[in-house]
Amino acid sequence: xxxxxxxxxSLVSCMISLADQRGVMFEQDGLKYIISSEFxxxxxxxxxxxxxxxxxxxxxxxxxxxxxxxxxRVVRIPDVVYAPSTYGRKDTTVMAMxxxxxxxxxxxxGARLKDLIIPFGLKFIGNEAFRNLEIxxxxxxxxxxxKMKANVFDGVKSKVLFMDLEIQTKENPLPxxxxxxxxxxxxxxxxxxxxxxxxxxxxxxDKRILYSVGNNIYKKWVETSWDEIMRGRSNYxxxxxxxxxxxxxxxxxxxxxxxxxxKIVIKTPKKVEKTGTDIDMLSPYVYECTNTFTHKxxxxxxxxxxxxxxxxxxxxKYFYFALDGKPITNVESLIDDSGRDxxxxxxxSKEEIKAKKANKxxxxxxxxxxxxxxxxxxx
Amino acid sequence: xRITRFFFASVIAFVLHSFSLFANEYSKGDxxxxxxxxxxxxxxxxxxxxxxxxxxxxxxxxFYRSGELMxxxxxxxxxxxxxxxxxxxxKVIGLTDSLFYQHEHDRxxxxxxxxxxxxxxxxxxxxxxxxxxxDISNFGLGxxxxxxxxxxxxITRKITWGNAxxxxxxxxxFTSSMPKGLIKTNTRxxxxxxxSRVYDDCYGATANNYKKWIDKAFNNDEKFQQNDLxxxxxxxxxxxxxxxxxxxxxxxxxxxxxxxxxGMGYPWGKLTSSYYRRSNYAVLDKKSKKTIHYQDxxxxxxxxxxxxxxxxxxxxEEEVKYMLNGKLIxx
Numbered sequence: 001x002x003x004x005x006x007x008x009x010s011l012v013s014c015m016i017s018l019a020d021q022r023g024v025m026f027e028q029d030g031l032k033y034i035i036s037s038e039f040x041x042x043x044x045x046x047x048x049x050x051x052x053x054x055x056x057x058x059x060x061x062x063x064x065x066x067x068x069x070x071x072x073r074v075v076r077i078p079d080v081v082y083a084p085s086t087y088g089r090k091d092t093t094v095m096a097m098x099x100x101x102x103x104x105x106x107x108x109x110g111a112r113l114k115d116l117i118i119p120f121g122l123k124f125i126g127n128e129a130f131r132n133l134e135i136x137x138x139x140x141x142x143x144x145x146x147k148m149k150a151n152v153f154d155g156v157k158s159k160v161l162f163m164d165l166e167i168q169t170k171e172n173p174l175p176x177x178x179x180x181x182x183x184x185x186x187x188x189x190x191x192x193x194x195x196x197x198x199x200x201x202x203x204x205x206d207k208r209i210l211y212s213v214g215n216n217i218y219k220k221w222v223e224t225s226w227d228e229i230m231r232g233r234s235n236y237x238x239x240x241x242x243x244x245x246x247x248x249x250x251x252x253x254x255x256x257x258x259x260x261x262x263k264i265v266i267k268t269p270k271k272v273e274k275t276g277t278d279i280d281m282l283s284p285y286v287y288e289c290t291n292t293f294t295h296k297x298x299x300x301x302x303x304x305x306x307x308x309x310x311x312x313x314x315x316x317k318y319f320y321f322a323l324d325g326k327p328i329t330n331v332e333s334l335i336d337d338s339g340r341d342x343x344x345x346x347x348x349s350k351e352e353i354k355a356k357k358a359n360k361x362x363x364x365x366x367x368x369x370x371x372x373x374x375x376x377x378x379x
Numbered sequence: 380x381r382i383t384r385f386f387f388a389s390v391i392a393f394v395l396h397s398f399s400l401f402a403n404e405y406s407k408g409d410x411x412x413x414x415x416x417x418x419x420x421x422x423x424x425x426x427x428x429x430x431x432x433x434x435x436x437x438x439x440x441x442f443y444r445s446g447e448l449m450x451x452x453x454x455x456x457x458x459x460x461x462x463x464x465x466x467x468x469x470k471v472i473g474l475t476d477s478l479f480y481q482h483e484h485d486r487x488x489x490x491x492x493x494x495x496x497x498x499x500x501x502x503x504x505x506x507x508x509x510x511x512x513x514d515i516s517n518f519g520l521g522x523x524x525x526x527x528x529x530x531x532x533x534i535t536r537k538i539t540w541g542n543a544x545x546x547x548x549x550x551x552x553f554t555s556s557m558p559k560g561l562i563k564t565n566t567r568x569x570x571x572x573x574x575s576r577v578y579d580d581c582y583g584a585t586a587n588n589y590k591k592w593i594d595k596a597f598n599n600d601e602k603f604q605q606n607d608l609x610x611x612x613x614x615x616x617x618x619x620x621x622x623x624x625x626x627x628x629x630x631x632x633x634x635x636x637x638x639x640x641x642g643m644g645y646p647w648g649k650l651t652s653s654y655y656r657r658s659n660y661a662v663l664d665k666k667s668k669k670t671i672h673y674q675d676x677x678x679x680x681x682x683x684x685x686x687x688x689x690x691x692x693x694x695x696e697e698e699v700k701y702m703l704n705g706k707l708i709x710x
Contacts, residue, residue: 195569195583212566212583 178204293325417452521546
C-alpha cells in the first residue's frame with residue numbers, strides 16, 4: 001500500500017514538473033486553441049492626439065488549433081487570436097495576441113462544417129487533422145502549409161484543393177514538407193491543384209494522384225469559400241507572401257528608452273531552423289539579451305517585461321532586472337504576501353510563505369526580545 | 380451432306396462479302412448508309428492495293444477508288460454509335476453540321492477527325508456520362524453547345540478551336556456556349572490547349588485517374604475502346620505507284636492524295652477560307668525528276684492503237700496523255 005501511494009505520488013510529481021504555461025487551452029469562436037509559446041515585446045506607438053511616441057508593452061505568442069466545437073457552419077481559422085495572457089493569470093484583463101501556428105493532431109476529426117477557411121502561413125497540420133471531415137460546400141481549400149503530417153486527409157468527404165505546392169516568399173519559394181501525408185491510400189479524397197502548379201517539384205507527394213484545374217474553376221472554388229479573405233485582392237500571391245513573412249522575422253526591442261537600455265532580440269534557435277524537426281513543436285524562441293549595464297550577453301528561455309523591471313528565465317531559474325539592466329539581487333522584496341512576483345508568477349508556495357512568515361515572526365520576536373533586553377540593561 | 384452444303388455456302392458468302400468490300404466504288408457527292416450511319420463522299424482519288432500490286436501497275440483494272448467521307452447522319456435509335464475511321468477504302472474525315480443535335484446515345488466512339496461541323500454535338504446526351512474526343516483538328520460554331528455530358532479531350536496534338544465554344548445569337552452577336560458537364564483532358568496534353576479558353580475551364584488528370592475517366596465514358600468496355608484497331612482496310616491501300624517497274628529510269632511515279640482548296644470554305648459552310656478538299660496527283664517524271672500536280676488521273680486502255688494502256692492527267696488548264704514510259708502522246 002505504501003509502495004503504491006509512493007508510485008502515484010511520484011507520477012503526479014512528474015506530471016506537475018512537466019507542466020508550464022505552454023499547453024493552456026482556451027476556446028474562441030467555435031475553435032479550441034492550445035498556447036504553444038508566449039513572449040513580451042515593447043513597441044513604439046505614435047499617439048495621434050498628442051503626436052508623441054508612446055512605448056507600450058504587449059504580450060504576443062503562438063497557438064495551434066486543437067479542436068472544433070461547432071458544426072454545420074462556416075468556420076474561419078484566424079491569423080491571430082486575442083486571449084488573456086498566460087503571463088497575466090492573476091489579472092485576466094491583460095490580453096495577448098497569439099499568432100495561429102498550425103492545426104493540431106485530429107483537430108477536425110469527424111467534424112461536419114459548411115466550410116473551413118484556413119489562413120495562409122500556417123507552419124504545420126498535425127496527424128489525421130482532417131480525418132473524416134465533411135465540408136458540405138464541397139471543397140476544402142488548403143493554402144500552402146510548411147509541413148503536413150501523416151494521413152492528414154484520411155477519409156475527408158469532399159474535394160481537397162491545394163492552392164499551391166510551395167510557399168511563395170519575396171525570396172526563394174519554400175517547399176511543402178509532406179510526411180506520410182498520403183500514406184493510407186484506400187481512404188483518400190480527390191485532390192486538386194491549379195494547372196500552374198504541375199511543374200512544382202515536391203517531396204513525399206506522388207503527383208499522379210492529383211487532378212489539376214484551370215484558373216476559372218480554381219477562382220470559383222476559392223472565391224466561394226475565401227470571399228472574405230480574397231475580397232479586393234486580385235492577386236492572391238501578394239497576400240500570401242505578406243502573411244508568411246508576418247511572424248517569421250526576428251523581433252527586436254529595448255527594455256526602455258535611451259541608447260544605453262538593454263537590447264533584446266527574439267530569435268528562432270539556429271539548430272531548430274536547420275533541422276526543421278521542431279517546426280511543429282512548442283516554443284521555438286530564444287531571447288538574446290545584451291545588457292548594457294552589466295556588459296553581458298545572455299540567452300534566456302523567457303523574458304517578461306513590466307513597467308519598472310523585467311524578468312528573465314534561464315535553466316529553470318528566474319532573474320529580475322531594472323529596466324536599465326541593473327540586476328535586482330533582493331528578489332524577496334519583489335514578492336507579495338501571496339508569494340507572487342509583480343508579473344503574477346507564483347514564486348513561493350503557500351507552505352514556503354507560511355514557513356517564511358513564521359521565520360520572520362521568529363526573527364521579529366527575537367529582535368524584539370533583544371531590543372527589550374538592551375533597553376533593560378541600558379545599552 | 381447438309382453440313383457440307385452449309386460450309387460451301389458460307390465460304391462463297393464470305394468471298395462475295397470480301398469482293399463487295401473492295402468493290403465499294405463511290406463517286407464524289409454520293410451518299411450511302413452503313414450500320415445506321417450515313418456518309419457523303421467528299422473527294423475520291425485512285426489507289427492501288429498493296430497486296431495485289433507488288434512492283435508496277437499491270438493495267439487500269441488494278442486501280443481502286445479511295446477517298447474521304449463526311450458523316451451526314453446517325454440513326455437516333457442507335458444505343459452505341461461507332462463511327463469507324465474508314466469505310467472500305469474511304470477514310471472518314473469529318474462530321475457534318477448538327478450531326479448529333481438533340482440525340483441521346485449510350486456511348487459514342489469517334490475516330491481521329493479533321494473537322495466537326497457547326498453545333499455537331501449540341502444538346503447531345505451521352506448516357507455513359509462523357510463524350511470522348513480524340514483528335515479533331517477544326518471545329519465549327521457552337522459545337523458543344525449544351526452538351527449533356529462531360530467532355531474529354533483525348534488529344535495528341537494542337538487543336539484549332541475556332542468558335543467551338545461560342546454560338547451566334549439571332550442578332551448576329553456571339554455568346555459563350557459551353558457543355559453542361561465538365562471539360563477534362565490528360566494533364567500531359569495541357570500544353571496543346573494552353574492558349575485556348577478551354578485551358579482555364581478544364582480539369583486535368585494523369586495515369587489511373589485519367590484512365591478512370593476514359594473507362595467510365597466507355598462503360599469499362601476495353602473492346603469498345605479499341606474500335607480504331609478493328610478497321611484495318613486503310614492498310615491495304617497504296618497511294619504511291621509507278622507506271623514502269625520501280626528501278627527503271629523512265630515512266631512516272633504517281634502519288635494520289637486530297638488537298639485543301641483555298642477560298643472554298645469547309646464542306647459544311649464557308650467558316651474559313653482554307654478548307655475544301657479535292658483530289659491531287661503528284662506526278663514525278665523519273666527521267667527529268669520534275670513533279671507536276673494534276674487534279675485528276677485516268678488510266679486508260681487502248682487496244683485499238685495497240686498501245687496497251689496509257690495515262691491521262693487533267694489539270695485546270697490542260698489535259699495531257701502519256702505513254703507508260705513517260706512519252707507524251709500528241710493529240
